[in-house]
Amino acid sequence: MAVVANAFPIVELRNISKEFSGVRALSNVNLSIYAGECLGLVGENGAGKSTLMKVLSGVWPAGTFDGDMFVEGRSVLFYEPKDASSAGIAIIHQELSLFQELSIAENIFMGDMPATLGIVKAKDVVERSREILERLHFDIDPLTLVKDLSVGEQQLVEIARAFRRPIKVLILDEPTSALSDREIENLFSLIRDLKRQGVACVYISHKLPEIHELCDRITVLRDGESVAHLEKKNLSDGAIIEAMVGRKIEAIFPPKRPFDANREVLLEVRNLNYKDPKTGIPLLKEVSFDVRKGEIFGIAGLMGSRRTEILLSIFGALQADKTSGEMFLEGKPLHVQSPIDAIQAGIGLVTEDRKISGLVLEMDVQSNLTLPILRRLSRFLTIKGNEEKDLVDYYIRILRIKTPHANFKVRNLSGGNQQKVIIGRWLSTKPKILLLDEPTRGIDVMAKAEIYYLMRQLVDQGLTLVLVSSELPEVVSLSDRVLVMREGMVAGLLSGKEMSQKSIMERAAA
Numbered sequence: 001m002a003v004v005a006n007a008f009p010i011v012e013l014r015n016i017s018k019e020f021s022g023v024r025a026l027s028n029v030n031l032s033i034y035a036g037e038c039l040g041l042v043g044e045n046g047a048g049k050s051t052l053m054k055v056l057s058g059v060w061p062a063g064t065f066d067g068d069m070f071v072e073g074r075s076v077l078f079y080e081p082k083d084a085s086s087a088g089i090a091i092i093h094q095e096l097s098l099f100q101e102l103s104i105a106e107n108i109f110m111g112d113m114p115a116t117l118g119i120v121k122a123k124d125v126v127e128r129s130r131e132i133l134e135r136l137h138f139d140i141d142p143l144t145l146v147k148d149l150s151v152g153e154q155q156l157v158e159i160a161r162a163f164r165r166p167i168k169v170l171i172l173d174e175p176t177s178a179l180s181d182r183e184i185e186n187l188f189s190l191i192r193d194l195k196r197q198g199v200a201c202v203y204i205s206h207k208l209p210e211i212h213e214l215c216d217r218i219t220v221l222r223d224g225e226s227v228a229h230l231e232k233k234n235l236s237d238g239a240i241i242e243a244m245v246g247r248k249i250e251a252i253f254p255p256k257r258p259f260d261a262n263r264e265v266l267l268e269v270r271n272l273n274y275k276d277p278k279t280g281i282p283l284l285k286e287v288s289f290d291v292r293k294g295e296i297f298g299i300a301g302l303m304g305s306r307r308t309e310i311l312l313s314i315f316g317a318l319q320a321d322k323t324s325g326e327m328f329l330e331g332k333p334l335h336v337q338s339p340i341d342a343i344q345a346g347i348g349l350v351t352e353d354r355k356i357s358g359l360v361l362e363m364d365v366q367s368n369l370t371l372p373i374l375r376r377l378s379r380f381l382t383i384k385g386n387e388e389k390d391l392v393d394y395y396i397r398i399l400r401i402k403t404p405h406a407n408f409k410v411r412n413l414s415g416g417n418q419q420k421v422i423i424g425r426w427l428s429t430k431p432k433i434l435l436l437d438e439p440t441r442g443i444d445v446m447a448k449a450e451i452y453y454l455m456r457q458l459v460d461q462g463l464t465l466v467l468v469s470s471e472l473p474e475v476v477s478l479s480d481r482v483l484v485m486r487e488g489m490v491a492g493l494l495s496g497k498e499m500s501q502k503s504i505m506e507r508a509a510a
Helices: 049-056 081-085 102-106 122-135 151-162 183-198 208-214 237-247 309-314 341-347 356-357 365-373 383-396 415-428 445-460 473-479 499-508
Strands: 011-019 025-034 038-042 066-070 074-076 090-091 169-172 200-204 215-224 225-232 266-273 280-292 296-300 323-329 347-350 433-437 464-468 482-487 489-495
Touching: 011 049, 025 049, 038 049, 038 122, 038 208, 049 090, 049 200, 081 090, 081 309, 090 151, 102 122, 102 151, 102 415, 151 183, 183 200, 183 208, 200 208, 208 237, 215 237, 225 237, 237 445, 266 309, 266 464, 280 296, 280 464, 280 489, 296 309, 296 445, 296 473, 309 347, 309 433, 309 464, 341 347, 347 415, 356 415, 365 383, 365 415, 383 415, 415 433, 415 445, 445 464, 445 473, 464 473, 473 499, 482 499, 489 499
Parallel strands: 025 225, 038 200, 038 215, 090 169, 169 200, 296 464, 296 482, 347 433, 433 464
Antiparallel strands: 011 025, 011 066, 066 074, 215 225, 266 280, 266 323, 482 489
16 A cells, blocks of 8 residues: 555554653654555664554543544544444454453453443344454354454454454554464454555564565654654664664574584483374474584474474473484483473473463562572571572673563563573573574574574583574574474575575475
8 A cells, every 4th residue: 555645644653752750762753654555664673663552542531641643633532442442443462361261252242342332232242243253354253252262363363352343543562472384374364454445453462474475554663663664665773773773784594503413412302292282293203313512493383383392392391291202312221201301411492481380470680580590599598588689690791681680570671671581590490401492482583593592602611502593594603403394394404505594484384
């Protein structure tokens, strides 16, 4: 969609400013949204994207911020999200908020049930839900329970909820973070269809390829200010990144060094099998590979290829009686029945969801960093405070964790700094091998670059890394070799010049 010159914006934000406890989160931000376009909203973690969208969607009520908002040229004041919804503005948050035990229809109209003379008729709820689902080309029975849907299907239910009222603007915050490739294609198709219907979409994402594919324009936020408004013809990675960080970036990925195929083998996995504990269906089938000392060993594949299960099995986080095969560490048999066994053997795991299975969000940076080594830091059941403080200060310094102090709640850090805390935690255990599952998911481009250079530095210091990532440029640019998985089986092992995005996809999707 080409935005017509001087076209009247359907939504306009003027000079929006917002403070939290004296800290300015937004400073005179301007934003225009046009009917039938997809506007990309990008910026580093902490740039103000979510705060701005909370202003627009009524989460931050009028009176808690400065500036003006206009919908179709009329000045508006939103005191709660329901006001924004009534004006045709809806937001789909990254974390879904559905009632798992209720039906699709009940979720769509929860809190806003259609009633005749005060009476809600179940038949009317189902029929109106069916109409909304048909508009979104979501072919499913509205009586289906949400708990029986995939993550992508649940996201469509969230979008359907927004359409229970007439909608002008749909805000999507990191919508593809937990979707399969097929579900992403379905979502993109839906967004294009909504644009044709005249609905405006605001698309927030750290994934620049998605921005290129979907967005007609982008607005860049930096340090709470709107610093650039770019048309599609000017959308290059370099221009976007430079606007985000305020300076030219020479290279996102560190230089790659030659791989020595004669390095000593550190980890051997032989004939690894794993069966689903509930169904007994094989999920991993005769998986074999070796990892050499001081390398970054990549594992790639489509969603459902069981990359994560490989890491969980090495770490002892899967049911031992459902797993078979052999593992060797430094040539000696490795028997891992639990994560405790893995940690004691010198293995660490950075999980794919730092908020659910990585961090203790209500604890501070110090407590999260030292969690697995408290026994080492203790004497007579008392933690040696000075030793703990020195260790924490060391990792904050070398990992460049941006935190006001060690006792700062980890929940309040940016995504990139949260990820550094997890990496620091495992480095404190002095591991031989570190398993990384989607280590840059949900963090901005500069935080990604910091993690990439940190990984290279750790490998140069002798640590061995196993990397699982859905981002092929990441896998190809960082890994010395790549194991390609397809439906729980090995589809190929690539190295050197044969390692490319194309060759990985050819094997992963064959």
